Amino acid sequence: MLVSINPKYTKITDDPFPAVTICNLNQAYKAKVQQFSIDSYEYTKTQMLCKREVNLTVADAIKDWSDLRDFIHEISQPCSKMLLKCKYAGVIFNCTELFRPIITDNGLCCTFNMIDPKFMFRDFNSKAYIYLNYNYPEGYVPVDWSSEAGYPNDLPEKFIPMKSVGTGESVGLGLILDVESEEYYCSASDSIGFKILLHNPLEVPNMHEIGLLLSAGLETKIRIQPEKVESEKYLRYINKNARKCLFENEKRLKMYIEYTQRNCGIECCVAEILEKCGCVPHYVPKFSGNETTCSMSAYKCAERTRIETMLIDNMRRDCSDVCLPSCNDLSYMPTLFSAPLILSGFQNDNIKANISNTYLEKNIAVVNIYFKDTIYRSQKNSDFIGITDFLCETL
Structure with a gap:
């Protein structure tokens, strides 16, 4: 090409x-965090989001992390501010x-x-x-x-x-x-x-x-x-492996309607995290809607796996090979x-x-x-x- x-x-x-x-x-808003007691679920979630030391006893007692998105929305600066x-x-x-x-x-x-x-x-x-x-x-x-x-x-x-x-x-x-x-x-x-x-x-x-x-x-x-x-348009008739790009209807993504290399890369990364860690990060859409949101104990696994998918020489799952560039992009x-x-x-x-x-x-x-x-x-x-x-x- x-x-x-x-x-x-x-x-x-x-x-x-x-x-x-x-x-x-x-x-997180300082005024809102100061209202949480140190042994509360809310305080523990805040410390996790801040990448600080967490009370593992309290963290392990949290069985459902699916509300983490709503929690972030509550403690963060709103767009109106x-x-x-x-x-x-x-x-x-x-x-x-x-x-x-x-x-x-x-x-x-x-x-x-x-x-x-x-x-x-x-x-x-x-x-x-x-x-x-x-x-x-x-x-x-x-x-x-x-x-x-x-x-x-x-x-x-x-x-x-x-x-x-x-x-x-x-x-x-x-x-x-x-x-x-x-x-x-x-x-x-x-x-x-x-x-x-x-x-x-x-x-x-x-x-x-x-x-x-x-x-x-x-x-x-x-x-x-x-x-x-x-x-x-006639490039559609050339093998995609030869032209090294994809038109928007040539690869169906599970989460996104339209194909782009970036959207495909997110799905590739999430699939790897789901396979290795048994959960998906709170900030990404879910494949079927019922996947487990990553807890505090799974956070390190998810973060390590995310970084591994970014490495070009990663032989386990090379997202750059799975997700070809878009033939039409902006x-x-x-x-x-x-x-x-x-x-x-x-x-x-x-x-x-x-x-x-x-x-x-x-x-x-x-x-x-x-x-x-x-x-x-x-x-x-x-x-x-x-x-x-x-x-x-x-x-």
Whole structure:
């Protein structure tokens, strides 16, 4: 298979704006944890999530860990507290309608422009998806989208995932975030701040491994460079092992409706954890809905197995071989630039709340995410020797 630059330009307005997921590194509100007694189940679960020493006697007494997702939702900073102001395409939105909560491998996060769960998961009615009762902005309708099929032909006037509308930060995504540093109990990293990831709307974000850090007290500009892979339709008739990629209907995933290499990789990892540890991590969908959620005693096994599946030379289950790249794919490469916030007059120009300069410097982050170019060229997959070339060679 030959990979070349597509001679035809792609407009950024033909594709969705990237899904944007943001997590506070804080894993639990200090005020909430202080209400738990040391020998309580709640305190023990919190210590496990914080990767701290745990009372094993109490942990072993917990027989059912299936409510861990709900527990994380209860003790974490809600999206309404993290997101103070949200603006997209020049329009100010209610942040809790633009973003929805999602449990990831980095705890509770807030995500924008992901495809609706009913178009992503096969078992989307599972109560594990805590954001199913999410309300979209008024007039917006969730629609199906994929890198291969694109948007449906009969699009409503307003829809999710939203398309890109133009270039520059004035029509991009603008956010003001509050880290609430005084409520920090434990961090998912060695710092105070946020993790952010720009990703395909079809994919659950891999926050722990590839999320980028955002610091409070800074204004950060994130310029987006899309990277798109397209494949000629006739490549379907070439053996998949020869072309080394998969079209979206060529491999049926158990948890996800649409095939992507990332979604396949999650399933491959979860299958290995289930086989070796007898459970699945709390932050991933379940194959059938009745699998056991990993307990404290199984956590080390699950984490060790997860890392093993990431190793390229792992001979037991090489997920990179099982999960070929998508023949049609869309990803977004960010470039970040940051500078300290100006303290004087900030609260008057941007948010109504009376925020002191000290609080601003320690807690507030401003983020602007935007495209810098209107058009770009995708990569095009085609056969190395076409029919015309083959006939010429035989003459």
